[in-house]
Amino acid sequence: MFLSRLDPKKGIESLLDAFAKVHSTDLNCVLVIAGNGDASYEAHLKEHVARLHLEPHVIWAGFLSGDEKSSAFAAAELFVLPSQSENFGIALVEALAAGKACIATEGVAISEDMHQHGAGLVTPIGDAPALAGAMKRMLTDDALRTRSGMNAARLAADRFSLQAVGKALADLYATLVRMG
Secondary structure, three states: OEEOOEOHHHOHHHHHHHHHHHHOOOOOOOEEEEOOEOHHHHHHHHHHHHHOOOHHHEEEEEOOOHHHHHHHHHHOOOEEEOOOOEOOOHHHHHHHHOOOOEEEEOOEOOHHHHHHOOOEEEEOOOOHHHHHHHHHHHHHOHHHHHHHHHHHHHHHHHHHOHHHHHHHHHHHHHHHHHHO
16 A cells, blocks of 8 residues: 655656556456656646556555554554655655554665564665565565564654654653753
8 A cells, every 4th residue: 555645756657667567477466556646646646657657456445544544554564665765764664653664765764663573574765676586575475474564563652743743742841841
């Protein structure tokens, strides 16, 4: 599953190319693309899917929020964010919090945290073959996917939850008061 704004910087073309490689070896997989964006860019992406002959295997979910978003995360086996650049990566944090094994590119700021905590795999930006390899590995290695998902939930709770961020902010303020 991909869930984010549909924008050229998100690396969706690379994801589609990678999915085509994965799909050619496993006909049981589908790709859910959740999000919206500029209508002409969405049309471009759908044309790309058609050129790859993947129309029946790509689900365009549109913008999701609330229970729909939670349900999509719950149903997904894997979350992929192949962005060229993300200063944080809220969608990735949401996937981690949902306990999903994740794949992100080096362009996503928190991808290194994800990798260090064993919550997913990191690939180079725009490298569709590497992305396909990571996707295939996650989809075929149940133990890796399960372990990554458990580590993802733990990372999200320890580093990105409201409680964790609140504590870090309170600690920062306490340090500033002591310095002041």
